Amino acid sequence: MKCALVTGGSRGIGRAICLKLAAQGYYVLINYRSNTEEASKTLAQIVENGGTGELLQFDISDKEALKQALERWIEANPDKYIEVLVNNAGIRDDSLLAWMADEQWDNVLKTNLDSFFYVTRVVLNGMMTRKYGRIINIVSLSGIKGLAGQTNYSAAKAGVIGATKALAQEIARQGITVNALAPGFIKTDMTEGLDEKELKMLIPARRFGQPGEVAAAVAFFASPEAAYITGQVLSINGGLYT
Ligand code: NAP
Numbered sequence: 215m216k217c218a219l220v221t222g223g224s225r226g227i228g229r230a231i232c233l234k235l236a237a238q239g240y241y242v243l244i245n246y247r248s249n250t251e252e253a254s255k256t257l258a259q260i261v262e263n264g265g266t267g268e269l270l271q272f273d274i275s276d277k278e279a280l281k282q283a284l285e286r287w288i289e290a291n292p293d294k295y296i297e298v299l300v301n302n303a304g305i306r307d308d309s310l311l312a313w314m315a316d317e318q319w320d321n322v323l324k325t326n327l328d329s330f331f332y333v334t335r336v337v338l339n340g341m342m343t344r345k346y347g348r349i350i351n352i353v354s355l356s357g358i359k360g361l362a363g364q365t366n367y368s369a370a371k372a373g374v375i376g377a378t379k380a381l382a383q384e385i386a387r388q389g390i391t392v393n394a395l396a397p398g399f400i401k402t403d404m405t406e407g408l409d410e411k412e413l414k415m416l417i418p419a420r421r422f423g424q425p426g427e428v429a430a431a432v433a434f435f436a437s438p439e440a441a442y443i444t445g446q447v448l449s450i451n452g453g454l455y456t
Pocket of ligand 1: 227405
């Protein structure tokens with residue numbers, strides 16, 4: 215059975231990605247950190263629409279915990295194979311660099327950048343054996359342009375963009391593609407505190423994006439038709455070019 219693992223599938227963009235991939239026939243592994251209630255809602259919506267999946271809780275910023283959880287799942291499910299990995303989970307913790315605490319830098323880098331390495335390394339094994347896979351990393355406009363107040367987040371997302379391009383070249387011959395999607399402002403909990411009225415005047419489309427608009431692009435990169443596209447970064451930002 216072909217599976218898709220989506221980190222941070224309990225809410226926001228990750229939930230929309232889970233629903234979209236389930237509609238495409240994937241058995242979806244819904245990862246989340248602590249919000250079991252919201253993760254269960256994602257699963258319930260998948261099942262309501264006729265899809266299948268399960269919850270897989272682990273903290274992507276804890277390399278030992280994620281390795282254990284993923285390896286345990288892989289061992290217990292020899293009939294299932296993770297064909298699509300969406301590294302979506304992320305956090306931001308904004309502050310001007312001069313006032314940024316060590317923990318703000320460390321947590322944002324661990325969650326947004328280090329997790330790419332630790333999660334992908336575990337999942338890649340199976341993809342290499344089967345000579346097929348799709349890895350999709352959710353980055354950000356902030357990682358392309360850099361945003362004041364987000365040196366930690368911009369650095370982490372820019373790091374994932376570099377890693378996307380490097381890994382794409384390492385494993386292209388094995389039938390595995392690695393791409394990144396860079397959303398601008400998308401309506402989720404992460405953007406809740408922002409002044410939408412003012413910010414949308416900067417966006418040519420004059421609105422924030424919807425999580426489903428990111429999920430649609432994930433579905434394309436995850437499809438067999440996208441086999442010749444790798445190492446790319448696609449912006450999804452309503453024309454808010456850098
Ligand atoms: P969100 O609504 O805040 O949801 C974050 C998700 O990540 C939740 O499912 C959360 O799980 C999970 N998560 C956070 N830390 C985790 C950890 N340590 N281990 C496991 N799961 C963890 O965020 P979003 O707006 O959907 O963002 C999704 C991705 O898009 C992020 O990488 C973000 O940086 C990127 N992005 C978002 C925007 C935007 O405008 N929204 C723009 C550019 C890029 P719990 O529910 O358990 O907390």
